[in-house]
Amino acid sequence: MEQTLKILVVDDNEVDRMAVRDALTKAGLQMELFEVSNGNDAFSALNTTAYDCVFFNYRLPDQHGLTFIQQLRSSKIKVPSVVLTAQGDEQIAVQLIKAGATDYLSKSKISPEMLVQVLRSAIRIYWAEMQAALVNQQLRESHEQLLRKNQELERQQQQIQIQNFKLLEVSQLKSYFLATMSHELRTPMNAIIGFSQILFRSKFGQLTHQQADMVERILSNGKHLLMLVNEVLDFSKLEAGRLDLKAEIFDVSKVINLAVGEMRSLADAKNLSLLVQTDLQNTLVFNDPVRIKQILINLLSNAIKFTESGEIWVEVKELPASRVTIVVRDTGIGIAPRNFKRIFEAFRQVDQTITRKYPGTGLGLAIIDSLVRMMGGKIFLDSKLGSGSMFKIELPRQITLSTEAADAPDVQLDSDDIFSSAKNPHHSSSQTR
Structure with missing residues (x-):
């Protein structure tokens, strides 16, 4: 069922109003038609009733059509409006459209077909403008909301930065x-x-x-x-970044045997076998012997601490690309996969309770991880609960010192250097217990 339209005709000329009324009636529109003769009455009617369209003469007895349009806009009354002009007044109608009118129609062209066409066009234009205005309003609101959120995010970011500085x-x-x-x-x-x-x-x-x-x-x-x-x-x-490596050329197998010797009494106290196997074609490396010993003692200390029976192995082997690997294996309690990363965190132990069975600061593996990284190496862990653990460290034969270590010797190790031991080649492969 076609919607009943409410239409307001504003014209002081009875004949012109009749022409509009007859044309709309002949067009067969479902409508309620209201007529007034001046702008003030039209304004009052529009303030109290919602109309689907207004036809108004641009020359009203109490005001000009331009004033009428401006009055509607200032009062925020929104309605499709069609200006009725005399022959030759099209230029004036264009000005009225720029001021806010929806369309215009010359009175000499009023007919049922033309009037219906202009009416429907005005309503479509009006609703398109309303829809565009609504979208623009939503965009403005969204933009304002985004600005507020950005301001809030900036404020939160500043707070986070302040907290980070404090931390x-x-x-x-x-x-x-x-x-x-x-x-x-x-x-x-x-x-x-x-x-x-x-x-x-x-x-x-x-x-x-x-x-x-x-x-x-x-x-x-x-x-x-x-x-x-x-x-x-x-x-x-x-x-604090204040720990420097003091590198020198040394026999890595001797440092390893020294570290194992220091830990052997602890292994003997628990009746644990402590085995060492060195398989290096050249045992000389350029690194920090004190820190290498510290790494091995920490690994052995953990292996002895967490092993109640069985054996502990220390293996040193060659790797391609002038690298060596140090492996410490045990038959201890093992580590669950979910804890692999956690145990390398500072102050972190698998058992964090004050009644834990195994004491310690929780810093040993964190220090090892940091030292190995400083040496340009990598540390790997393989373990299974109840089956023991394996820590493998891969290190370059020659570490690169930081620029701060200005007093470090400038050593280049290649095939013609001391590491090659060309004049006195030797191969060390031993196993001690």
């Missing part, structure tokens, strides 16, 4: 505090260890069995505490 400052203070405290603690700890060792010397008198046992406990706990303090100190230096 960085706290982290730096923490690192400096740890470094300072660790350094201060090492002095009395070295004294405790030193005096404990002196007490064992026979020239100071023979200790009773009970006294020797107590001094042995002091010495053992002092060394353990010093190791923990050194871990914290190394970690704080690594965090």
Whole structure:
């Protein structure tokens, strides 16, 4: 069913109003037609009733058509409007359209067909304009909303930056505090260890069995505490970027055997077999021997700590591209795959409870990971719960020192260098227990 249209005709000429009325009636439109003779009455009618279209004469007795259109716009009354003009007044009609009228029609061309065509066109144009205005309004609102969100995001970003600066400052203070405290603690700890060792010397008198046992406990706990303090100190230096490698040419097999020798008593105390196999065509490397020993001692300490029975193997082998690998295997409790990454995080242990069975700072593997990265190497982990673990470290034979290490020797190792040992080639392949 066709919609009933409400149409308002504004004209002081009764004959012209009749012509519009007859043409619309003959067109067979479903409509309600309302007529007024001046602009004021038209304005009052439009304020109280919603019309689908307004036909108005551009020359009204109380005001010009331009004034009428401007009054509608200022009052925010939105309705399709068609200007009725006399012959030759098309230029004036164009001005009215620019001011806000929807369309115009010369009175001399009023006919049912023309009037219906102009009416439908005006309504379509009006609704298209309304739709465009609605879309523009939504776009403006969206734009304003985006601006507000951007402002909020900028504010949050500034807050995050401030928090990051604060966290960085706290982290730096923490690192400096740890470094300072660790350094201060090492002095009395070295004294405790030193005096404990002196007490064992026979020239100071023979200790009773009970006294020797107590001094042995002091010495053992002092060394353990010093190791923990050194871990914290190394970690704080690594965090602050103040730990430098002191590289030199050394025999890696000797350093490995030295580290294994230091840890053998701990393995023997738990009846664990500790095996070493070196398979290198050239045992000389350019690296930091102290840090290589530290890495191996940490790995062996963990292997012994988490192994109740069985064996621990240390293997050193050649790799292509002038690299070597150090592997530490054990038959210990193993590590679940979900914890592979976590155990390399600082202060992180699989068992975080205060009643945990295995003590430690949780810094050992974090320090190893950082040192291996500094050396340009990689560390790999393979483990299974209840079946033991395997830590494999791959390192270049010749590490590259940072630019800060200005006093480091300029060493180039190639086929004609000392590493080739051309005049005295040797192959080291041994297994000790």
